[in-house]
Amino acid sequence: MDAITNVCEYESLAKEKLTKMVYDYFASGAEDQWTLAENRNAFSRILFRPRILIDVSKIDITTSVLGFNISMPIMIAPTAMQKMAHPQGEYATARAASAAGTIMTLSSWSTSSVEEVxxxxxxxxxxxxYVYKDRNVVTQLVKRAERAGFKAIALTVDTPRLGRRESDIKNRFVLPSYLTLKNFQGLDLGKMDKSNDSGLASYVAGQIDRALSWKDVKWLQTITSLPILVKGVLTAEDARLAVQAGVAGIIVSNHGARQLDYVPATISALEEVVKAAQGRIPVFLDGGVRRGTDVFKALALGASGIFIGRPVVFSLAVDGEAGVKKVLQMLRDEFELTMALSGCRSLKEITRNHIVTDWDAPHSLPAPRL
Structure with missing residues (x-):
């Protein structure tokens, strides 16, 4: 593992270790997978405008999210069924996040329960x-998360139906028989039936509420005192509605490019959402982050922090808890280096002027003197 020098290297190693069905489930996107590639490519089109001759001998990358102090603006996104990647699954990820002093988000569809984590x-x-058709299931789940000490709810709002993931259809994806969706085990909802296409798509069609709307956000606020983040916002219009609904924050997300193909990369949608939120609530981002430079770019465009998903499951597959710890450490080190080389000593010093995007107007230079 000492030979691994960047986050992306874990994916090819994970591909060697995992079955085709499991690797494809974690790695693939919807339909043509244009957005899957664009989530990465869009970062590469944002360039730096570094400032020089600034004393960067001390750099502070700590921050706070919803009032909780964390070591860095890099957190763990929810990824389902982590025991498909490694026997320790969500246990290992939870321990790695805790050791790194950052936040882990547990998926509804985890293979370890909220209590176990x-x-x-x-x-x-x-x-x-995820909001199930049976609201009693949702209420029970939220109450269990509260009792287990979870600090916020990240409500996924972009999945009234599951996106068309052709790899899962080809592989007839199903949760391996030795695993269950642990949070639903006692509710007869923990197993996934085999299907002629994707077992997960069939499960979602049967259980997830397609009628989910903003009034359900209000309902959720009546059953929990936990802050609610809305995950899956890509437009200014929905950002404004989220603010009006009184949510605690927004996660700009396209579900890892697994839902609607040909939506923009999250980094491309971020600034529009940040401007619409007008500083009233924090805006976070997930999707495509593989480098510390990506973290810096997201913060320069107004994000309060980022979440990583696939790097966690791939590093988990390769080296368990140690792999996840190493991914978090590599991103942390790269981000701190990017700050130093850009002339930023704290997160508040990272500004829009530190980057240039392909949608910016050209910088006008003063006319040279004769």
Whole structure:
């Protein structure tokens, strides 16, 4: 593992270790996978405008999210069924996040329950929520997350139906028989039936509420005192509605490019959402982050922090808890170096002027003197 020098190297190693069905489930996107590639490519089109001759001997990358102090603006996104990647699954990820002093978000569709993850020890944890047709299931789940010490709910709002993931259809993806969706085990909802296409798509069609709307956000606020983040916003219009609904924050997300193909990369949609939020609530980003430079670019465009998903499951597959720890450390080190080389000593010094994007007007230079 000493030979691994960047986050992307874990993916090819994970591909060697995982079955085709499991690797494809974690790696693939929807339909033509244009957005999957664009989530990465869009970062590469944003360039730096570094400032020089600034004393960067001390750099502070700590921040706070919803009032919780964390070591860096890099957090863990919810990714489902992590025991498909490694026997320790969400346990290992929870311990790695805690050791790194950052936040882990647990998926509704985790292969370890909220109680099991809480049993790994202290840590700041958020719970990602899918809204099931049976609201009693949702209420039970939210109450369990509260009791287990989870600090916020990340409500996924971009999945009234599952996106068309052709790899899963070809592979007839199904949760391996030795695993269950642990949070639903006692509710007869923990297993996934085999299907002629994707077992997950069939499961979602049967259980997830397609009628989910803004009034359900209001309903959720009546059953929990936890702050609610809305995950899956890509437009200014929805950002304004989120602010009006009184949510605690927004996660700009296209579900890892797994839902609607040909939506913009999250980094391309970020600034529009940030401007619409007008500083009233924090805006976060997930999707495509593989380098510390990506983290800096997101913060320069107004994000309060970022979440990583695939790098976690791939590093988990390769080296368990140690792999996830190493991914978090590499991103942290790269981000700190990017700050130093850009002339920024704290997160508040990272500004829009530190980057140039392909949608910016050209910088006008003063006319040279004769």
């Amino acid at each position: 809480a049993s790994t020890g202290p840590g700041i944890r958020f719970f990602q929520l």
